[in-house]
Amino acid sequence: MGKEVLLALVNNAALLITFVVLYTAFYVKSTPSRQMPRQINSGLLLGLVTVGVMLNSWQLSPGVVCDTRSVALGLIGLFFGFIPSMISASMAVGLRILMGGEGTIPGISTILSSISVGLIWRHYRRRDPGDCSLLELYLFGIVVHIFMLLCMLLLPSQSRETFFEMAALPVMIVYPAATMIVGWAMTGQIARKQGEAAERELASTSEKLAVIVKNSPVAMVSLDLDYNVTSWNEAAEEIFGWKCSEVLGKPLPY
Template identity: 25%
Template sequence: SVFYGLIKWYRPKNKIYYQLIQGLWFGAVAVAAMMLPYIYAPGMIYDGRSVVLTLAGLWGGGYATIVSVALAGAYRVYLGGSGIWAGLATILFCGLTGLFFRQLFKGKLSDIKFFRFIIIGIIAHLGMLASQLLLPENEGLEVISLLWFPVLLIFPVTFAFLAKGFQFIERYIRSEQKIREAETLYRTTLQSIGDAVISTDIEGRINQMNPVAEQLTGWKFVDAKGKRLDKIFRIINEETREEVESPYVKVIQSGSVIGLANHTLLISKNGSEIPIADSGAPIKNENGEITGVVLVFRDQTEEREYQKKIARSEAQYRELVESTDAIAWEYDVLIDKWTYVAPQVTEKLGWLPEEWTNLEFWKNNIHPDERESATNYCFACAAKGEQHSLEYRFKTKDGNYIWLRDVVAVEMQENKPVKLRGVMFDITERKNTEISLKEKNTFIQTVLDNLPIGIALNKIDEGNAFYMNRRFEEIYGWKASELKDIPSFFEKVYPDKTYREKI
């Protein structure tokens, strides 16, 4: 069983070669067992070949069984004697019995219980006893009557114990192979991961380090192995330039995952400073005890530059927006919150940006005359993701109203509005002018409608008649809606052609 384990451990990649070697070994052991027989009579020998060949079939497989049976059979032929056929039958039956149960329990040999091994041993040795019927004359029955009890008492149990030994070796080898595979997978992952990884033992001494960690720290693993983490992984605060406590200490103290503070710089072996982000986590055994620390970190140089560009761009955009008279804003639909309101809102409306809390604040401060129409229109457009604009009066903090024109863009996700962004323009002056002009036009029309003379106004450049007062309609009998253009106006008002051409 030990040599079986060695062969399995150092097995060739070729499955057939592996089984042939196993067959040679089982066959050699069977021959060795036949060299130390119990000689019942000249030419009739009994030994442990039945146990060995059953094991060959059960654990070795098809090719191993053929080779071992061939070797044992050849040696039995060499020994000769009157029991040759009984011996060959025993060799063949035991090998086939083991092979049969190998197929029956395919993939589950490591889980077979001890009593099942005994049953397999009994079946194999019942076949061995039956093979004795091939002895000449009535010797078979005599041998069976003499040997059946010790054979069935000793050999199946011996087989079961040896099979359990094979099973133990099989389990051990599989366990070791899984450990090796896990180690290989871990090592491959560690070497190929894009982030830097350093692991330490419980004392904070480095025991693993991947190539990215070597590149960032400037230390080769062979030089860093066994050294304390704080000697290799030196970090400072970017703003204060003070040394930062080793994450190893924080992890050991907290027993949980921790992250580095922002603005952390790694000082590499050559003195260069690299902005990093990292996290540390405890390594625990099956009992939950901390056995070490793993540190994962990455170079943030490009990310920091990108963040600085974004910050500069945001600052420029904010400065541009806040330098105009318009009030830029952003509203988050999902959380019902105004996430940004430009500071100009205080100058224009008196409200502080932080006083714009939620949607109700906006709705409640719209003039009652426009509140329903403005909100309904805005909600309808937002639901469809349409950019839109609306005009309404909004109450200032001192209780007055000013006219606003609100231009709104909608951000959609999965066909639902998630954010609204817009700009409010103060159009009070324009609106007041429009209202004043409308009032003047109303006054003029009222005066014209009440004059005792008929008046008609035609737009010659546009070619239409656009106004006739009541007195004109009474005199000529035509309404303005019936005289859509200048030619029809003249034809109907002045039916006499000569007079019309003169006019």
């Protein structure tokens, strides 16, 4: 039975990884100009990811289900901050209430604890979560799921015993590893986005500098290490008499 639980949790974790990859491929690459709409859209889409794994949960006993919502919500809190976290958590809580059963209170507690651990970790880290190491992500996953196990103490006695006998160990094997893998995918996407933003910033700065140099009333000339001319602005043409096309790539003519 333990093998069955392990396979069910692995399948749900794989589904979460697939959803996150799709999210990063089709949404995170875009960079909307208004911050608040971006946060709301992120929260709604990440909430749908969480709902997706919850709808494909594995039933341990009537009303008690296992899925990777804790992985998703912990990482949402860590990487996306308060507003997306509250939207995603609200969607997850609403679905868990609709699902009902004796696991409702522990399930809601897991949602709240996972999102809280993510937000607290983000706050005290005081650095961009995009540079999280694999070890840090794995430790983060362990902490999130220790709190999840504590929430499972709220189950009725029989269901609690069943959970800790059958699912507690598979949860602590699969879920921290899933947290590490999904978090690693997110850090890679964040790093790419930061690189793209830096390239755009550099291109914008270069364009502005080129306009300033071109329209400057002062002669501006640049040379390479062999003292050949690499730039020659309009003021240099007027002052020294040589056209730009005549001096580029050649030794300084004066």
